[in-house]
Amino acid sequence: MSSNASNKPLPFLYQFTAGGIAGVSEILIMYPLDVVKTRFQLQVTGVGESYTSILDCFKKIIKNEGFGRLYRGILPPILVEAPKRAIKFSANEQYSNILKQFYGTSKMSQGMSIASGISSGCTEAIVIVPFELVKIRLQDKNNAGKYSGTWDALAKIIRQEGPFALFNGLEATIWRHATWNGGYFGVIHSVRKSLPKAETKKDELKNNFIAGGLGGTVGTIINTPFDVVKTRVQNDSGLVRKYNWALPAIKTVAQEEGFRALYKGFVPKVLRLGPGGGILLVVFDQVTGWMQKHLN
Numbered sequence: 001m002s003s004n005a006s007n008k009p010l011p012f013l014y015q016f017t018a019g020g021i022a023g024v025s026e027i028l029i030m031y032p033l034d035v036v037k038t039r040f041q042l043q044v045t046g047v048g049e050s051y052t053s054i055l056d057c058f059k060k061i062i063k064n065e066g067f068g069r070l071y072r073g074i075l076p077p078i079l080v081e082a083p084k085r086a087i088k089f090s091a092n093e094q095y096s097n098i099l100k101q102f103y104g105t106s107k108m109s110q111g112m113s114i115a116s117g118i119s120s121g122c123t124e125a126i127v128i129v130p131f132e133l134v135k136i137r138l139q140d141k142n143n144a145g146k147y148s149g150t151w152d153a154l155a156k157i158i159r160q161e162g163p164f165a166l167f168n169g170l171e172a173t174i175w176r177h178a179t180w181n182g183g184y185f186g187v188i189h190s191v192r193k194s195l196p197k198a199e200t201k202k203d204e205l206k207n208n209f210i211a212g213g214l215g216g217t218v219g220t221i222i223n224t225p226f227d228v229v230k231t232r233v234q235n236d237s238g239l240v241r242k243y244n245w246a247l248p249a250i251k252t253v254a255q256e257e258g259f260r261a262l263y264k265g266f267v268p269k270v271l272r273l274g275p276g277g278g279i280l281l282v283v284f285d286q287v288t289g290w291m292q293k294h295l296n
Contacts, residue, residue, distance in 0.1 A: 018288045022280050036058060054267055075149075076131040088120055108189060110189050175230075179226060216270075224262065224265075226250075230246070
């Protein structure tokens with residue numbers, strides 16, 4: 001996916017490092033919006049504290065819980081960002097090569113880019129499920145007194161719910177990542193072809209940010225309903241679960257709360273993953289470019 005793809009392929013360790021740097025950079029910059037997104041997705045009308053806007057949510061969290069709450073639960077995503085981003089990009093490249101060999105072509109089409117993105121999303125989802133579940137539990141205000149931190153949450157989930165509880169929401173997570181990655185890489189392919197060829201380093205950075213930003217935005221529009229139900233499934237620790245599988249959960253949420261509820265948290269999410277998709281692609285491309293020049 002890097003614009004340096006015509007050079008000798010980087011070893012996996014270099015891809016792993018570049019993806020990790022890109023992922024952690026994006027997380028540190030954009031994470032507070034993820035906390036706000038989760039609060040909106042867990043919000044049920046008439047139950048508990050309600051938020052009327054992104055700014056209102058930020059104000060109430062900082063006032064009532066402290067600024068540090070905006071970064072609560074950040075350790076699990078940071079721990080998983082390196083392998084997650086490495087899988088996102090390296091798996092996408094592997095699936096792209098498989099598709100090119102299958103169709104006997106040296107160039108990717110948009111359809112092939114979408115297919116490779118969906119495949120890499122499925123692979124990525126399997127790795128990150130436990131980290132996502134712990135993050136969601138820590139971000140929920142109702143769990144503030146239940147878990148003292150990441151390792152405490154992990155230990156209590158395993159002890160009280162069993163080790164397999166860490167994989168609650170696997171199916172919904174696969175839906176979330178398959179749809180996001182398919183939209184992301186498909187749009188990047190299309191936008192890069194449509195933009196004027198970069199003549200300078202500044203133009204290259206701009207093109208990557210535009211392509212990644214639009215890819216992140218489209219991916220977010222497609223996958224938000226699956227993200228909403230994934231959050232509900234992973235936050236449910238009861239013996240009798242209301243939400244189990246993604247598609248039935250989507251139907252339940254739509255029937256009980258209306259179709260708009262499937263896009264709860266959409267604005268903070270798209271504000272994060274739109275620019276975040278641009279940041280991710282720019283950093284990954286810059287790091288791999290430097291590695292191609294100095295290390296490969």
